[in-house]
Amino acid sequence: MRVKRYVVDEVPEALPIIRSELGKDAVILNTKEIYVGGFLGLFRKKKMEVIAAVETNAPGVRNVPQNPLPVLAKPPGAAAAVAEAAPPPPLPQAAGMQRQQVARSAAAAVPADPEEVSPADQPSRDHAQAAPVRESAARSSARFTVDQDAVLEEIRQMKAMMAKLARSSELDAEPAALGKLRQRLAEQDVEQEWIELLVDKIKAHPGYNPETGEEAIWEIAAELLREWVNPGEPAGIRDGTRVVHVVGPTGVGKTTTIAKLAAEQVLRSKRKVGFITSDTYRIAAVDQLRTYANILNVPMEVVFSPLELARAFKQLEDRDIIFMDTAGRNFRNDLYVSEVNSLIQRDEDCDTFLVLSLTGKTRDLEAVASRFVAYGVTKVIYTKRDETDAIGSVLNLAMQHHLKAAYVTTGQNVPDDIEPFRSDRYVAQLLGAQGDD
Structure with missing residues (x-):
């Protein structure tokens, strides 16, 4: 199994990097918050550490042999022999003996497996070895989903908090008449969405400025509200209705x-x-x-x-x-x-x-x-x-x-x-x- 660590600002940023380096079969084993940089523990930045892994036999990942065959050393004088004219080809019997020596050297370089595994038993053995990896990957994937949902929920809460703080600062700077207007409409069971829309429209009205008096603000509000609820034409029984x-x-x-x-x-x-x-x-x-x-x-x-x-x-x-x-x-x-x-x-x-x-x-x-x-x-x-x-x-x-x-x-x-x-x-x-x- 190949395991790699990534440090990113947000978990989603690591996903394309993991796929490109480890392949599409890679799984995330763990994510956690870390803090990096800073000076004497101050001004440290919040990062996300992502641990990903992939099976070494997964597609897209190069599988390097653990015990490569040793390269046969060139015999002394080989370089000089290359420079000279090529000798006549050896006899077939000598060539056969040389191939046997190379085969014996390769066999000696590969360590013997203590357990003999027949070709028929190899698939079941691979499946048994891969089972724990798949279980670990499934648990990691589930944990990643939960962690990602928690991060997204935290982001939503932070956005809501920032919007509330921004709205609070705006309310502090608003004329008192707008506060009274909000309170009056809320008491009348007007939904908050329409209260905020009305206040925004009042602020955008040509006759409004932060020093506008209460009476003028309520006149602007009345003008806007009449436009909203006025059907534009008589809504009663029409002439000719049967x-x-x-x-x-x-x-x-x-x-x-x-x-x-x-x-x-x-x-x-x-x-x-x-x-x-x-x-x-x-x-x-x-x-x-x-x-x-x-x-x-x-x-x-x-x-x-x-x-x-x-x-x-x-x-x-x-x-x-x-x-x-x-x-x-x-x-x-x-x-x-x-x-x-x-x-x-x-x-x-x-x-x-x-x-x-x-x-x-x-x-x-x-x-x-x-x-x-x-x-x-x-x-x-x-x-x-x-x-x-x-x-x-x-x-x-x-x-x-x-x-x-x-x-x-x-x-x-x-x-x-x-x-x-x-x-x-x-x-x-x-x-x-x-x-x-």
Whole structure:
């Protein structure tokens, strides 16, 4: 076995050197940290010592014989004999005797093996000798993998620590207003990623400098936030929309929200409204929507599968707009999402709203939103605004999934406790103002 020691800055640096010198079958036996150089124990540099080895019969490694045959000494006067004319060739009998002497000399130079090994036994003997080497190589390889993972993890931790220290030094140099802004957004459950992005955008804003006052900083923040959450176009029910699908998890208030939207269409827009419900899983869900249908004096159809949709739309073909309620299920299950998606119409005059409760955790809301966004849902209605003070999830979902907030509900009263989403009002509330203007 050939063993060699390498000293490098990082373990990965030794790998190409080992392969080039010892071949592709080389294995690393050990790695450890060492310190080299310096003066009187100071200013020493940290290095990695790598011990590698390869079997001497491995491909790519030259195998030098342990006991090479001795070179026969030239007889005295050989040089002179070369210079002279070549003598006539010896007799065949003399040549044969000379070859026998050379063979006997070579046999005497090779030490006898104490154990006679037959050609048939040689492979098994080589295998037995190589087994400990292979076991040692396997253990060394496993140890190297563990050591390399530990080194990489240490590097990641050091990078994180350096980034934290750099961020800490930046925070020390920031105006106090930015610290207050960070704290306010964190209290509103805005994710740290978007807080840091907002602060970076504020620092890059033309109106910012380290002496900028608190009021000016918060005005810049409000301006940026309005751009982020503003859908750029009305996200409510469009003119000419004929079918409105309402989807979302259980318990967020989908049926009550449908009643509020329908009442607005009946009482304010004077449109003829119809209801379709596929929520046949929840007890009394059909009766709840039927109650609202009776109050508003609008027809309602119940469907149990996508095959019955054509019949329901045929019954409501004289309606200006149709609201379709869907079952609230555990939409972390992709099967349920696919089931609801099969009920959604894709025509241009159709629209779909995802209903989410502001009282839910951002992580749970994102889990549901990500599944519906995959099916093309882009509009959301936020319910139960009156039941929470933390509204950062609206910003989180707008940034993460580009969801456009369409409506916000603020209570149980039908049809009063619903309003179109306004980015200026939302940002004012997010930053701590009442936002009642």
